Amino acid sequence: MFDSLSDRLSEAFKNFKGQGRLDEKNIQDGMREVRLALLEADVNFKVVKEFVEKVKERALGQEVQKNLSVGQQVIKIVNEELTLLLGGEQEGLVLKGKPAKIMMVGLQGAGKTTSAAKIALYLRRKKYKPYLVPADVYRPAAIEQLTVLAKQLDMPVYPSTTEMNPVDICRDAIVKAEEAGCDVMLLDTAGRLHIDELLMEELAGIKAACSPDEILFVADAMTGQDAVNVAATFDEKLDVTGVVLTKMDGDARGGAALSIKSVTGKCVKFVGMGEKLSDLELFYPDRAASRILGMGDVLSLIEKAQSVMEEGEAEKLTEKFRKAKFDLEDFRTQMRRMKKIGSMGSILKLIPGLGGLSKQLGDIDMPDKELNRIEAIISSMTMEERKTPKLINPSRRKRIAKGSGVELADVNSMLKNFDQMSKMMKKMMGGKGGMGKMPQMPNMPGMPGSGGGGMPGLPGMEGMEGMEGIGQPSKEKSKKTLLARKKKKLQKQNRKKQKK
Template identity: 55%
Template sequence: MFDNLSDKILGTLKKVRGQGRISEKNIEDAIKEIRLSLLEADVNFKVVKSFIDSVKAKALGADVIDSVSPGQQFTKIVQDELTQVLGGEAVALDFKNSQPGQPSVIFLVGLQGTGKTTTAAKLALYLRQKHGKKPGLLPVDIYRPAAIEQLKTLAKQNNLPVFPSDPSRKPQELLESAKKWAKEEMIEVLLVDTAGRLQIDEELMSELKDLKQIWTPSEILLVADAMLGQQAVNVAEGFNKSLGLSGLILTKVDGDARGGAALSIRQATGVPIKFLGVGEKVGNLEVFHPDRLASRILDMGDVVTLVERAQEVIDEKDAKATAKKMARNEFTVEDFLKQIQMMKKLGGFESIMGMMPGMGQMMKGLKNMAPPEKEIKKIEAIIHSMTLKERHNHKLLNGSRRKRIAMGSGTEVSDVNKFIRQFEESRKMMSKLMKMGMGKGGFPGMGRGFPF
């Protein structure tokens, strides 16, 4: 996430940390570099100025220069200021007055293509899974022919209630008639997927204002594309002025957005970021925590998010049993397959590594060693071509069995050999590590049995 910016700031901080003694000049140079990095990342210049002013005041004012570890102190100041720029505290989604049949209403607004429809489905799923609320989806984008269908399809795929909006009716009428539906369906939170435009225009704003009158929303969330950088900030300001926004959702943060939108939008608009869209799938939504994002940018990891995600997909008992097997060197190929599947559910190897302290940088070095998705697919294919008996005891794998597996998985015997060799090596290593007790403090299910 925001790799370029992250690299640059880290480079600067590393230089500072490398110096035993720090002079005022060192600090000023570092601050200059950070300023440049932020501007290059397309952060709004006013935001950069206030950020830099406060880092400077703290760094030169505090006892950083004489302190024992000036580099770390300085890093901490940068981290704190980043957190502040991103909003300080997390602000929760407001649906507290919701009751079955009398839902809290949340409008999703924004320009075309920013991710409103996708995000509506993501939020619905989030509300159901994390808050046990019954969500309802209401598409009112009648202008683009397939827009309503898109939301209906997403809803169907995820078994989410959706209002059967008729595109020949006006958005105002649709919202009005959804009241009865929401009551009958006992909806608790209604997510309204509104129409977008290429640019902010009066017609759209007046339609949205109408909708606000018909059913007062508890939230008006602007869905903004992080890839648009500062342009997203202008859009947010426009929407906020006309409608009053209660929150922001930044999407496509998984792409190569430079960070300008994320770092500018809160300060420039005063509106809190509430969620991040981190992928196209409906599960790719993260609650926004300023401090966690600051840590991620500074490669201090976001262990909290990682653990939260892990808790969703990992069964504690399973993990313990696996760890025990590992320590005894009894870990099987079948266990290994389960680990791969879990890893995938957690968002893949790279995404996990990005959340571990220091790993973002290390990943750069590891990139060639770490298995790309393709390699993992190959390994999966190999395992799937093994019988259960073989998976439980890979020692059975003689030449002819290996040949059969290679045939079945569309790989070469050398691939099968390589996998078995890696598997055995990592099994040995894991067993040693577990015995040394290193596995105990680790993350549930992490690093157990991954031969890379």
């Protein structure tokens, strides 16, 4: 979402050159570009003005730290101020009631119903027992939507009907939640296309009847400044405790996220990063600031990896490598884990220094396509074949190729590469000295950090060639290598003749 802003800020920081002292001239020139970048990102103009003044005040006359350029010093100051602008510290949910109650409010179409289900899933992972309450009796199919989501999550849901009063639904749901042994309720309230008095009266009635621990305003990040203005109105009427920004994975310019804390005084607590119910993240201001400035977000990447890796799985895999029992079924499982973390492009954005590389992929994310192709090949095998690849004879290879929709050469290449990797892993794990020196990784995708440190199929990334047809040396380079070998062979033959 912050891609455009990141690009503009990167250009702005190029204006700070040289070593020594930050003076009014170079600060003025650089901050003019920063101001334009923030305004283009649809950040509130008052917020932009205050932000720029704070940065200038801190930077003016400040000595540049040792080993830092002027640009790096300014980036350090901007990073700290951006973190404060986004909220300072991460704020989680405060749930004290028995059962605790979370009231979802916002305009129609912002994503309240889906966000309620996403937060319910998040809370269940935190060992809570959620109870979903559909209290929107006006929007067609709103009750049915939350009921279906509750069924997908295998969670209890209040049996609301369109004839019922929303305040009565929420009041009665407290009793039903206690009877069901649930310790947290999520109240999905009604919205409108615009704010009106009837809506606010109804929401105020629900608040008075239920005394919610959290009132979360749900806003569509794509609406920019409109979301901030609406949030201010809801806060004035209901005193919201936090904000949920949806569609943060889209091409929104980021103005809502950057303005909402300064305008409303309320922090963003969650961000929706996709359509899946698992696509919900806690909002960390410091991590968001790092992403905006192109500094990556390693902590989020680690957390994503941990969330898809079951406890003790890493140890089991290590033991399989040690005993050379890592098979194609294990390999397919790990590829699926990697895909759950995100696309190759989204992962690159979280790695410091590699965010800009994702743009080189364009619309075709080749490594992800290769992973899908390899998974299709492995999925076309029987469980016996996955566990014992040596069983796969030529006739079986033809069947696998046909079943996965690829060429026979693709199956042969994949099996050959997997065999090379297995031998290499066995060699690595053998011997008394532990793992020892890491040998060159064969052409297997999904194993970053091995080989020469590259990634399969990415332009400008050396060290790992990837699967056949991706990241392979050019034909011109191959011809040059072949000619060099022939030349060397002829020279050797000539030397032998001369000796005779």
